[in-house]
Structures are given as C-alpha cells and as structure tokens.
Amino acid sequence: MIEIKHKKDCCGCHACENICPKHCIEMKVDQEGFWYPEVDQTKCINCNLCEKVCPELKQYANPNALEPQALGAWNLDAEIRKQSSSGGVFTALAEWIIDQNGVIFGAGFDEGFRVTHRKIIIKKALAELRSSKYVQSNIGDTYAQAKECLGQGKKVLFTGTPCQIAGLYTYLQKKYENLYTCDVACHGVPSPKVFEKYKDYLEDKHSGKITKMTFRDKVKGWKSYWVTIKFENDKLNTTQYGQNPYMIGFLKDIYLRPSCYECTFSTIPRVADITLADFWGVGAKYPELDDDKGTSLLLINTQKGKELLLSCKEQIFIQECNLKYAIKHNPCIAGAVKPHPEREQFFKDLDNISFDKLIKKYLNPPNVLKRVKGKVWGILSRIKRRIFR
Template sequence: MVNKKECCGCTACLHVCPAKCIVMQEDEEGFLYPIIDKEKCIQCHRCETVCPVRHTDNLNTKTETYVGYSRDEEIRKQSSSGGIFSVIAEWILQQRGVVFGAAFDENFEVHHIAIETKKELVKLRGSKYVQSRLENVYPEVKQYLEKKRKVLFTGTACQIAGLKKYLNKEYENLYTVDVLCHGVPSPKLWRMYLEEIKKRNNASIEKVEFRNKENGWKNYLVNIELSNMEKYCVHYFEDKYMRMFLENIDLRQSCYECHFKGLPRISDMTIGDSWGIEKYMPDMDDDKGTSVILVHSPNGASMFEVIRKKLVVREAILDEVLPPTADSRRSVEMHPNRKKYLEGVKRGESIDLLYGYLQKTFIQKVVSLMRCILIRINPKYKE
C-alpha cells in the first residue's frame, strides 16, 4: 500500500504500468488507492516516475488574473459560479472537440466522462463535492489527442498533473482547466448520506444540486429532488455533508498536504468562485455568480482571448481576489477529531454520529483560532 499522504488517486501509475500489475482499490472511506501485485511487478519503476506527487513538473512561469462571468444569463443561472467553464466548453465543442469533466451517474456517484455535443454539457455543469473517479479517462484523452481532436480536460489540479505525467509530452490541441479546490471529500460518506436521505423519505433520488442559486450565489442551497415529488433543500451550512466537507474532517489524506495549490499551476487556466468580490469590485457582484479566472500558459492565454468577448470581465489583483490564505491556495488544516471520525467510519456509524465529531473541545477551539490568526498574519506559520 502506498503512503496515503502521497497519493492523490490520479491513476497515472495504473495506466503507465507495462505489466498491468496495478489495480485501484477502495479504502475504508471509499477513496481509491493503487495496489500492486508484487508477483507480476517487473521492477521497472515507471509507476514511481509518473507519480505527480513525487515528481511535480510545471513549465508555466506566470499567472494573469481576471474576474468575470458569462454574458449569457441562462448559462450563468445553471452554473455554480460565473459560467466560465460552459463558455470554454462550447468553444471546444464548436470545433468538433471533446470535453472531459465530472458527471453524476445513475446512482449519483461521480465519474469523469467525455462529451461531444452541446446538449450533453448539462452533465458537466455544477460543482460536485465528491472525488471523481477517473477510471480509463487518461488513455481516452490520449486517443483523441492522437487523432488531432481538440480536447478540454477539466478537473482538480492533481488530476491535471497526473494527466500531464501520463501523456509525457506537450500537445497543442490539449487545453486544461482546473477548478479552485478546497479538497475532496469521502465517496463512501457521500453514498451513506444519499442512502439516509432515501430511507428517510422512502423515495429514490432524481436530482442533486450542490449549489442551487435560488437564494443567491453567496447563500447557495443544497437541493435534492426525490421521486415522491418531495425536496430536501437547505442552506449549505445547515447540511451535514457540506459541513463535514467544509470543516475538513472527511477529506482525502493527500489534501491536507496538497502539492498542487501553488501558483502558477500546471494547467492552462484555473477557474473558481470569486468570494469576497463585493469588497474589491462591488460593481462586478450581483449575487448571480462571479468567477476568478487565472491564466497560466500561452495555450490558456489564447483560449481566454477567444472566449473573453462572451464574458463580462475585468483584470484583477491576484492577492485581493484570491488571498494567499485562501483554502484554494494552501492546504487546509485537518480537523482535530479526524481520527475519531475515521474510527467511526470503520464501525459503520451513521451520518448523525459522524457529524457529531465536528464538535471541538474548548481547547481545540482556542488552538484553531490562534492558528488561523497566525496564518493570516504570516502564511509561513502554516508550515
């Protein structure tokens, strides 16, 4: 078994292995890790050299910063933030390109899939706060690239780093966009959460929205529609699954020591929510969703120049719209009760019991508060 702190689950090692001796296997939290069949292993060490955590490559040297949103109100309404992904994806699809991104399956588990039509784009829109399974996606991306098709790959920064290591060469027809990432929560906890909602309502799930904007972009709702016409719809901070995610108790272990949140990134572009925009550019905030857009590469710059006419966009100062202390620029702090939570997961405890581990002791609260203050004063204290 690999050191869990050093594995982001990208699958690069799985696909590069010439002996086919690696499989991805779930741990007790539902995260996938590579397992090596030592009897089949030929000791070529390609799995080690392709690992993006062990060997981080980045040719990009600068980041240009913008904030903006789609001029198309319908796209923006259907998107978690400003609709930037949809604008980029439509441009790729118009050129007979292929778009890869995270989608729900029929059981509302999250996988990366490829789409080739605008009609399918709805599958990839919207945040999905579960680690997406990549499965055979990296070889599929390579096949399309070798056929000279334009490919847009969207995902977390670690997934893009894994793809780049697997491909092992630059492709002019590959465009990569990572999303600002807090960390990835447990797929097993997500399954448990959905099962409890189904049992409580005696109904199957028809639709899931992590970021419903009915109450506005800043006060978004978790919205789950059920087969009996009922809805589970609550403010995100009142939802137990979202609270456990945002308070860092159920993230993948590598997220607590993330190697991919620095800038500039290995991707061509980074997009995400421009939280706090009302403080820096109030005229860019109408509570419908405004995005941060970070351009890291020549490919990213050319892509941005093509799409910007479809955006309301403005140049911005990086450290204002995305401070160095933001969770998307530094690893998040592990919840002090994560060990207890993990023991509860192993015992098969319910969501309610696992949620109880978020409660901190007075001393834990004081320590966390002091650490947050120190990090805001000087980010080096994070180290």
C-alpha cells in the same frame, strides 16, 4: 513497481493505473473510501512506468513560472450562468472546444450518483459537468482516452482538480499543442464512502431514490447557496449550505483525502492553463462585479490559457482584478487546508455508528449562541485591523 508507504503520498489520480502496459494495477478503496493502487505482482514486469508518471513520487515540476492574471468573469448567457456554480465560464470554454470538433473531459454524476470523469462531445451533454460536486471523482481510464484523442489531432479540454491535471501531464509524458487544461480552486476532496453513506441516509430518511442533486443551487442567490436534492417520490430536500450536514463536514475539513492536507498542487503558480474559482469577496472591492448571480474568478496561467479565453471573448464578460485580493478571499488557490483534530475518530466512527449519530456528533450546525459569538468576534477583528493598520 509503485508502492505507497504513506497515504499522504498518493492523490488518487489513477495515472499509474492508466499507464501500466500489463494492466496489473488496480485502484482499490481503503477503509476511508479513497482509491490507492494495488499491484498484481504476478503480472508486473518491473518497467517502473507507474513510478515515473506518479505526480507525487516524481514531485511534479510545474513549468508555469509566471504570475497568473486574475479576472472577474461570467457567461453572458443568463440561463447557463444560473445553472452554474459561479459564473458559467467553463461552459463557454467547453463549447468553443466542441465547435472545433474537440472533446471535453470532466466530472459528473453517474446513474448511481457516483462522481466519475467522462468524455463529452456534444454541447447538450455539458450539463453533466456543470456545477460543483463535492466528492473525489474517479478518473477511470480518461487519461488514456484523452491521449487517444490528442493523438488523433483533436482539441482536448481536460478539467479537474490540480492533482488530476498534474497526473494527466505526467501520464502523457510530452506536450501536446492541442491539449487545454482547467483546474479548480480545490478545497480538498471528500471521501466517496462518506458521500455514499450520506446518500443512503437521505434515501432512507425520505423513502425514495435520489434523482437529482445540486450542491450549489442559486435559488436564493450565489453567495448564500443551497443544497437541493430531488427524490423519485417527488420529495424535495433543500438546506442552506451552512445548515447541510455534508457541507458542514466538508468545510470543516474532517473527511478529506490525506494528501489534501499536504497538497503540493494548490499553489501559485498554478498547474493548469486556466484556474476556475468563485470570486468570493468580490463585492467589497469590485461592487460592479457583484449582482449575486455568480462571479467566476479566472486565473490565466499560461499563454495557451489566454488564447483559449480570447477565443470565447464574445460569450464571456471579463474584468481584470487584483491577484492578491482574489487569493485572500479564496485561500485554497495558494495553499492546502489543515486536518481537523477529530478526523481520525470520525473515520473510526463511520463504520460503527449510524449516519444520523455521525451528524449529531460531528456535523451539526453551530447553535445560535456560537453563531452570534462568531459574528461578534468577526466584527471586532475587522475593527481592530482598521484601527491598527
């Protein structure tokens, strides 16, 4: 039976829970708010399927051996592009699958603003999956649902983090020609417990339940995105991402899952057929691709990914770009982040002090002097590189 001796050896993909023939594995939340498998030994028959499908314990062998093709892209539908985190390419891919009577699996908010994976079969519902959610998604039984759809001969597009896609592949244990996958350039997944406490803090502060949350609002452009939160009392909370306490903690890597710091799936070659990302830094090398409305970086990792993209070519603008340049400006494509030195203390404080105090201690934006120093240091570093290159 599956046994997680070190937290870093479990990515929380739910493959073990989905595969168990006796339903004796349940994903339970630990003190930090992350899911880990717990086995009911009275029901376990020691079939070891759970160990067999674990992408971490199995040390998933990525069959994608070719260097990806890098593309700058966006959806030609201006409204969909506006509603999306970057260029809106996911929607074009998903709409084509639905046009083939296929199904989509991806992450969205439920009624309680928990992020969960779900099945989508109509285009209108794709809005649930659009835009980034910076918290780990609960896969639930969607691997099993996807397998059922694949067995029925339906085309399936499954989207998620690289480890979730690896978990799907190991769970299925065979190749399906009707399966298409997209992973994201994952920075790491924050704790759902931290997000829940942040949500409770906001609802208490604004005296109302949250009705809508957008992590990547383009109200002032794509590159300087805002976090926008609407409440049932018509209050609106908007903060630039660099001033938003939750995003500050996320970008500081202070409350990510332990496995994220040693991720073996955010690498080149990639796990999925297509990788979706923001094309940060695009304007410096490809100014024609930067109108600040959102430019997607696509990595075409397999022949199947190329075929899927070509099927949508009438809905997407694409231009081939330099892979090394793209990775330089979005390093999470090819490597894991480092743990924050205050991570352990942050989680100790999480249950013992108010979120307001957590913000003051860990999640405050840098003061003006620090920001000025940072900008000056950045300018000097660029000058130094130009002089000595």
